Amino acid sequence: xxxxxxxxxxxxxxxxxxxxxxxxxxxxxxxxxxxxxxxxxxxxxxxxxxxxxxxxxxxxxxxxxxxxxxxxxxxxxxxxxxxxxxxxxxxxxxxxxxxxxxxxxxxxxxxxxxxxxxxxxxxxxxxxxxxxxxxxxxxxxxxxxxxxxxxxxxxxxxxxxxxxxxxxxxxxxxxxxxxxxxxxxxxxxxxxxxxxxxxxxxxxxxxxxxxxxxxxxxxxxxxxxxxxxxxxxxxxxxxxxxxxxxxxxxxxxxxxxxxxxxxxxxx
Amino acid sequence: xxxxxxxxxxxxxxxxxxxxxxxxxxxxxxxxxxxxxxxxxxxxxxxxxxxxxxxxxxxxxxxxxxxxxxxxxxxxxxxxxxxxxxxxxxxxxxxxxxxxxxxxxxxxxxxxxxxxxxxxxxxxxxxxxxxxxxxxxxxxxxxxxxxxxxxxxxxxxxxxxxxxxxxxxxxxxxxxxxxxxxxxxxxxxxxxxxxxxxxxxxxxxxxxxxxxxxxxxxxxxxxxxxxxxxxxxxxxxxxxxxxxxxxxxxxxxxxxxxxxxxxxxxx
Numbered sequence: 001x002x003x004x005x006x007x008x009x010x011x012x013x014x015x016x017x018x019x020x021x022x023x024x025x026x027x028x029x030x031x032x033x034x035x036x037x038x039x040x041x042x043x044x045x046x047x048x049x050x051x052x053x054x055x056x057x058x059x060x061x062x063x064x065x066x067x068x069x070x071x072x073x074x075x076x077x078x079x080x081x082x083x084x085x086x087x088x089x090x091x092x093x094x095x096x097x098x099x100x101x102x103x104x105x106x107x108x109x110x111x112x113x114x115x116x117x118x119x120x121x122x123x124x125x126x127x128x129x130x131x132x133x134x135x136x137x138x139x140x141x142x143x144x145x146x147x148x149x150x151x152x153x154x155x156x157x158x159x160x161x162x163x164x165x166x167x168x169x170x171x172x173x174x175x176x177x178x179x180x181x182x183x184x185x186x187x188x189x190x191x192x193x194x195x196x197x198x199x200x201x202x203x204x205x206x207x208x209x210x211x212x213x214x215x216x217x218x219x220x221x222x223x224x225x226x227x228x229x230x231x232x233x234x235x236x237x238x239x240x241x242x243x244x245x246x247x248x249x250x251x252x253x254x255x256x257x258x259x260x261x262x263x264x265x266x267x
Numbered sequence: 268x269x270x271x272x273x274x275x276x277x278x279x280x281x282x283x284x285x286x287x288x289x290x291x292x293x294x295x296x297x298x299x300x301x302x303x304x305x306x307x308x309x310x311x312x313x314x315x316x317x318x319x320x321x322x323x324x325x326x327x328x329x330x331x332x333x334x335x336x337x338x339x340x341x342x343x344x345x346x347x348x349x350x351x352x353x354x355x356x357x358x359x360x361x362x363x364x365x366x367x368x369x370x371x372x373x374x375x376x377x378x379x380x381x382x383x384x385x386x387x388x389x390x391x392x393x394x395x396x397x398x399x400x401x402x403x404x405x406x407x408x409x410x411x412x413x414x415x416x417x418x419x420x421x422x423x424x425x426x427x428x429x430x431x432x433x434x435x436x437x438x439x440x441x442x443x444x445x446x447x448x449x450x451x452x453x454x455x456x457x458x459x460x461x462x463x464x465x466x467x468x469x470x471x472x473x474x475x476x477x478x479x480x481x482x483x484x485x486x487x488x489x490x491x492x493x494x495x496x497x498x499x500x501x502x503x504x505x506x507x508x509x510x511x512x513x514x515x516x517x518x519x520x521x522x523x524x525x526x527x528x529x530x531x532x533x534x
């Protein structure tokens with residue numbers, strides 16, 4: 001589907017980043033390879049694949065599927081030469097819904113389950129490039145932190161054995177740029193699209209916006225409004241709630257960097 | 268997901284239409300319940316559901332999934348009170364990839380396979396309302412005919428046991444309205460979105476634009492350009508090519524009329 005190709009310098013940055021993560025480097029990926037799509041990972045044994053794909057279909061704003069690999073496959077079409085077992089900075093291994101470990105290399109986990117089906121799910125880091133290009137500060141990038149993410153009180157639509165709540169990411173946006181942020185992100189429905197909520201975090205059942213469930217605490221300045229987008233960590237909440245025997249995911253904020261320009265997903 | 272509700276008169280039209288089809292009325296549905304979403308149907312035995320959902324995910328422009336019902340379920344969330352076994356004007360029953368019959372009631376077929384999983388897939392009739400509202404004539408509506416549809420030489424991305432080619436629908440558009448038609452339909456990525464091809468049908472491997480594979484022959488007038496959109500009959504081409512033991516679909520052009528306004532799928 002890639003019609004708009006990455007520039008040589010973008011490609012070099014993406015490939016260098018994946019190579020560094022493969023060699024063991026660990027850092028949140030927000031801002032890496034500006035203008036290229038990043039993706040969330042969830043890999044499950046083949047007999048759970050239909051449930052995951054159906055959950056994604058029924059909750060498309062949180063779980064926009066960019067690619068589904070065949071069982072056992074590890075090279076993404078979105079990044080030729082990639083290896084999903086090694087090219088993400090940090091992983092999470094889940095056993096019966098519990099976080100078991102956070103390795104930087106998932107090869108061992110893959111050896112345990114050679115039939116894993118991997119789903120790459122759109123990430124809001126994609127439209128952050130559009131915000132930055134429009135002169136809207138992405139605070140966690142400025143601060144060199146991970147984006148804050150929160151579990152909410154909004155239930156996702158169940159699918160098969162999967163249930164769980166919506167997870168959101170938050171960016172503080174100046175009041176006079178909220179409309180721009182909505183419109184820019186809204187052009188990317190394949191990577192969460194427009195926000196799900198603007199303003200009071202309590203509206204999503206978030207008790208303390210300064211205490212995110214994943215990522216780092218935000219810095220919200222005077223005149224800024226918290227803006228919440230559906231987040232690709234939502235499948236991890238479903239894992240916690242639904243307890244499949246095994247799952248592999250990225251660590252929140254530590255994404256799979258692809259070779260595909262964001263513009264391919266713009267409406 | 269429905270946030271924008273249908274008007275009472277739209278709802279009455281949709282419900283009356285479904286009731287008429289349930290009672291045996293047969294007619295193409297283009298133009299019925301103006302402004303409400305119509306959908307393609309494909310129902311397969313549960314052990315084929317993952318292949319269909321994956322095929323749709325990998326070919327989203329042709330197969331944008333609006334709803335996946337649980338195995339055996341027959342009432343669509345997009346039309347409360349509906350029954351997918353009876354509420355479509357005409358069906359196609361497929362056995363081993365061959366068209367076996369075209370009943371107006373699919374209850375008997377359902378009794379054979381009580382585990383059918385039904386997929387409702389977006390239909391280009393949805394954005395036709397937008398074209399009409401913009402003063403762009405939808406010729407097959409004017410003529411009271413079915414839209415012309417064509418098998419093409421473009422292969423879809425395979426998924427599991429499913430392969431097949433892209434099917435397209437065609438509408439002749441005046442040269443000075445092609446850009447408008449592209450932009451209007453492009454706002455509805457969940458119902459095929461922007462055209463896949465404009466102009467010479469040979470570019471899609473279509474030998475004779477006057478001899479569609481499904482629907483009725485077009486009437487292309489001087490100054491008009493053939494504009495081709497991805498079509499929700501694409502899964503039927505996959506059935507023909509891949510020969511699952513059983514499948515149930517709508518008959519091309521005879522769609523499932525929902526209660527959901529098009530605007531819910533506009534970006």
